[in-house]
Amino acid sequence: MINIIYRLKSPKFFEEAIEEVELDGVIVRPTYLSICQADQRYYQGSRPSDILTEKLPMALIHEAVGEVISDNENVFSPGDKVVMIPNTPLGDDGYRANYSKLSKFRGSGFDGFTCDLVSLNHDRLVSLPDDFDLKVSAFIELMTVAYQGIMKFKEFKTPFSNVLGVWGDGNLGYITALFLKQMCPESKVIVFGKHVENLNLFSFADDIYLIHDVPKDLKIDHAFECVGSAASQSAIEQIIDLINPQGTINLFGVSEYPIPVNTRMVLEKGLTLQGNSRSEREDFEGVVSILHNNPQLFSYLSKLITNVCEIRSIDDLKTSFDKDYISDFGKTILKWEI
Structure with missing residues (x-):
């Protein structure tokens, strides 16, 4: 079957490529996709030049849902709605697949x-209920990153988990705080950010604070850093200052540059740092289950959608990336009609 792939050849330049798609797995047509900051870094050319040379040309976007076209094993039926898992294990070295x-x-x-069209193995797909909002479902992959980090935190948390702090008022901070309220209902969730207009959207949080206006006596038991880039340095510094002894700091933010950490205070307080990146099938299943059992979450998550772009050409694809780039907050959703 003939397939057209839309690849980024160089920063801000997409090209079409025609390839044959094998029919030995599940064939899915993407329907809604979501632009991630990682996609933007490739599109804008802000990754190091050697990385761009190594990886381009490449089709972007790892957050997407689609519709099944065919399945040679009849596990899925044509028309089934599915979320696609971007992580693809090519062997087993004993580590969790998203870190392998x-x-x-x-x-x-x-x-x-x-x-x-996308050809995937059966285990790279998770079925979606018919009543799911597909625009919101397009960024389930981002939700799974928060989910797997919270699940890992719950494995190691101390008995003192009364106050949880989330640093970052962007998309991941919003999702992490929302899921913490759902997955750790016994805990108080406080969000720390620097944009008043963003923080006002965190209506489900127990408290919100601007990072430069935090009560002097405030303490937290565990923290989730969702800032990233160079700003994660000041976030981690503030976390270490406010966190109680033996707390856990969950790191989600990605930076292109080394971030200094006050190891003296990490040692003095006996803190644990957990790194979190990407996700695996069980995380997708967990998120789909949470959304299915708590449909009210869709109304909160829909507030993250700032752009919905219909994609019928490469020019539309470029326009969508440009719109997303100038958005300070939220997700750009692509309705894939090309």
Whole structure:
């Protein structure tokens, strides 16, 4: 079957490529996709030049849902709605697949979902209920990153988990705080950010604070850093200052540069740092289950959608990335009609 793939050849330049798609797995047509900051870094050319040379040309986007076209094993039926898992294990070295060096990741190590058709193994798909909002479902992958970090935190948390702090008022901070309220209902969730207009959207949080206006006597038991870039340094500094002894600091933010950490206070307080990146099938299943059992979450998550772009051409794809780039907050959703 003929497939057209829309690849980023160089920063801000997409090209079409025609390839044959094998029919030995599940064939899915993407329907809604979501732009991630990682996609933007490739599109804007802000990754190091050697990385761009190594990975481009490449189809972008790893957050997407689609519709099943065919399945040679009849596990899925034509028309089934599915969320696609971008992490692709190519072997088993004993590590969790999203941290294994034997795994490849769509939109990073190989082609993402900007194509007419995607061929996937059955275990790279999770079915979606018919009543799911597909625009929100397009960024389930981002939700799974928060979910797997929270699940990992719950494995190691101390008995003192009364106050949880989330640093970052962007998309991941919003989702992490929302899921913490759902997954740790016994805990108080406080969000720390620097944009009043963003923080006002966190209506479900127990408290919100501007990072420069925090009560002097405030303490937290565990923290979730969702800031990233160079700003994660000041976030981690503030976390270490406010966190109680033996707390856990969950790191989600990605930075292109080394971030200094006050190891003296990490040692003095006996803190644990947990790194969190990407996700695996069980995380997708967990998020779909949470959304199915708590449909009210869709109304909160829909507030993250700031742009919905219909994609019928490469020019539309470029326009969507440009719109997303100038958005200070929220997700750009692509209605894939190309």
